[in-house]
Amino acid sequence: MNHEREHPISVHDVTVSYDGTAVLNNIGFCVKQGEIFVVMGGSGSGKSTLMKAMVGLLQPARGRVLYDGTSFWEADPDVRRRILRRIGVLYQRGALWSSMTLAENVALPLEEFTALRPGEIRDLVSFKLSLVGLSGVENSYPSEISGGMMKRAALARAIALDPEILFFDEPSAGLDPVSARLLDELILELRENLHTTIVVITHDLESIFSIADTSIFLDSADRTMIAWGNPRALLEQSEDPRVRRFLTRGRLSGAPEG
Amino acid sequence: MKKQMMDTENRPVMPGFASLSRLGADTLLVRLAGSWRMERSLPGAKDVLDRAGDLSGIRRAVFDSSEIVSWDSSLATFLATFFQECERRHIRAEPEGLPPGVQRLLQLAAAFGRRMDAKRPEPGGSFFALAGERSIDLSRSFLDLLEFIGSATLSLARLVRGRARFRLTELVHVLQQSGPNALPIIFLISALVGVILAFVGAVQLKMFEAQIYVANVVGIAMAREMGPMMTAIIMMGRTGAAFAAHLGTMETNEEIDAFRTWGIDPMEFLVLPRMVALVMMMPLLTVYADLIGILGGALVGVGMFDLSLPQYLDQTRAALTLTQFGIGLSKSIVFAMIIAISGCFYGMRCGRSASAVGEATTRSVVAGIVFIVVADGVFAVITNALWI
Structure with missing residues (x-):
């Protein structure tokens, strides 16, 4: 029981396949309460696929995803919905609902899942938008704002219901370095202040080293996870050349550069 | 009417060509000359080898590129196919005589070519296999x-x-x-x-x-x-x-x-x-x-x-x-x-x-x-x- 409280997410021996071809094999790890857990790996290594299997979008061919000890894919639909309500997801491109304003985007989960009155929802929406630095553009449509603002608005929506677990799919993708670092800082702030457990899917090394407590490394050739630990420790101690090559931006230490 | 290729001083430039000659019993000398540029049609690797006549006993091919006036990636393309043809005929092509830039391009193409090969999907198969797959797709x-x-x-x-x-x-x-x-x-x-x-x-x-x-x-x-x-x-x-x-x-x-x-x-x-x-x-x-x-x-x-x-x-x-x-x-x-x-x-x-x-x-x-x-x-x- 204690293990479950300390590890809100655990993934056991998960294999995911598309059309009968396994794209991820035998993935297993646990995420500690309140930590920032990074899933890293090159393009095509199955990072986003793993996230889909964890947030209820893609059923694994084998294995279990446990939230506080409850197996998500074996649970009945009501239990699944309850689990999903404790999760917030920030998608790679924001995935804001394009026919709604930013305020409506953030308000929708509140309208759907709480008994709050419209005035209270309005206040909460402005508060969440101000947390991500977007006061004043509540009534803009997603198509009217920049990529960075879109990501921040999507983050405001993801934290609308104060989720216990937040997933970020490639948060720095498509952002300039400054906006990407701002988002990293925001992730750290969220963990600090809301005690949220955070899972980040990324290949951005700067992000990995600045925010990750723990990480796993997925290898695109073997289609499985080949390392688990703090990224700095992995950089210093891992003997696997694939992990070292990734963490050193493709330059194996000792190997000639260029 | 074909347009004659000119150099900067408006003199006609010879288009790229390759000639083959024997250099000893088992060696083929490939002489490359002229301007290997995409503006003109260039020789095909297979034709060049086919026209060379009897290649029996040839085990290696060496290159002489000293008469090349200018080149672009069409030369590399010609050579990539030429190397493949040589491999098919069990002739070892030795690229040392080629311009260094071309050699590097060929190495690069070979490295990426191999990697892509690994991911190439299976070819479609017979008519019946295709019809079967289509039916399964439709029913799905x-x-x-x-x-x-x-x-x-x-x-x-x-x-x-x-x-x-x-x-x-x-x-x-x-x-x-x-x-x-x-x-x-x-x-x-x-x-x-x-x-x-x-x-x-x-x-x-x-x-x-x-x-x-x-x-x-x-x-x-x-x-x-x-x-x-x-x-x-x-x-x-x-x-x-x-x-x-x-x-x-x-x-x-x-x-x-x-x-x-x-x-x-x-x-x-x-x-x-x-x-x-x-x-x-x-x-x-x-x-x-x-x-x-x-x-x-x-x-x-x-x-x-x-x-x-x-x-x-x-x-x-x-x-x-x-x-x-x-x-x-x-x-x-x-x-x-x-x-x-x-x-x-x-x-x-x-x-x-x-x-x-x-x-x-x-x-x-x-x-x-x-x-x-x-x-x-x-x-x-x-x-x-x-x-x-």
Whole structure:
């Protein structure tokens, strides 16, 4: 029981396949309460696929995803919905609902899942938008704002219901370095202040080293996870050349550069 | 007339060529000369080797590139094929005599070429294998469609029981889009269909001096067949395609995933309002189309066949029964479901690539129109069997 409280997410021996071809094999790890857990790996290594299997979008061919000890894919639909309500997801491109304003985007989960009155929802929406630095553009449509603002608005929506677990799919993708670092800082702030457990899917090394407590490394050739630990420790101690090559931006230490 | 290639001082430049000669018993010397540039057609590696005559005993090929005037990637392309041909003939090609830049390009291409090879999908296979795969795909998408219709029906049932989550603003938006905004185009098409029907009918009927019956032809044809059918085809091309494009874009942008990870059923949130809006709007649009079509017919009857307007309208009223209207209206409701399901189904199944939205839209319109015509045929059989 204690293990479950300390590890809100655990993934056991998960294999995911598309059309009968396994794209991820035998993935297993646990995420500690309140930590920032990074899933890293090159393009095509199955990072986003793993996230889909964890947030209820893609059923694994084998294995279990446990939230506080409850197996998500074996649970009945009501239990699944309850689990999903404790999760917030920030998608790679924001995935804001394009026919709604930013305020409506953030308000929708509140309208759907709480008994709050419209005035209270309005206040909460402005508060969440101000947390991500977007006061004043509540009534803009997603198509009217920049990529960075879109990501921040999507983050405001993801934290609308104060989720216990937040997933970020490639948060720095498509952002300039400054906006990407701002988002990293925001992730750290969220963990600090809301005690949220955070899972980040990324290949951005700067992000990995600045925010990750723990990480796993997925290898695109073997289609499985080949390392688990703090990224700095992995950089210093891992003997696997694939992990070292990734963490050193493709330059194996000792190997000639260029 | 072929344009002669010139150098910077306007002197003709020899196009690239390769000549082969033996250099000892087992060695082939490949001399490359001239300008190897893409502007001119260049020799093919296979032809060069074929024309070299007897290559028996040759085990290695060496290169002399000292007479090359200039080169671009066409030389590298020629050499890449040349190396492959050599390999096929068990000749070892030694690139040392080539310009260093070309050597590096060849190394690069070989490295990436090998990596890509690993991922190349299996070739299609025989006709029967392809036909089999296609059939499996078809049956799978048919099952998907059935599943989609099933869950749409379930969410409709939840709506009737008052348990479906439903955004009123979405419904109003779709109502506006599919209703009032469609009136001008439906006006134009229905009026023209009425005019055409009247012309075809009246010309024939005039031979029997029975042109007054053109009112019957236009009235019954519009109310039973052309009104609902033309409205459905317009709405499929207009609204059904818009549904597919909108939902397809949402799928591409992961917006539908975002609904799912909130535990919100996209069926209730996105498909249901569209279905309800069309089921509400289509009968109204059909009645509108019927009336405009009848007026179009009257225009021809009155204007060209010496009938008076009251006479024409009286004849129409006598010919049209509520049953005729009823058949047209029931068709319009079925067509509304077909349009909504076809548009939403292909939109929600849209892939994630840039071209996927276009493909989804096209498929939805084609499938929708086919299903509309098939459903119309089924209606014809049923009404015929029931003598109505």
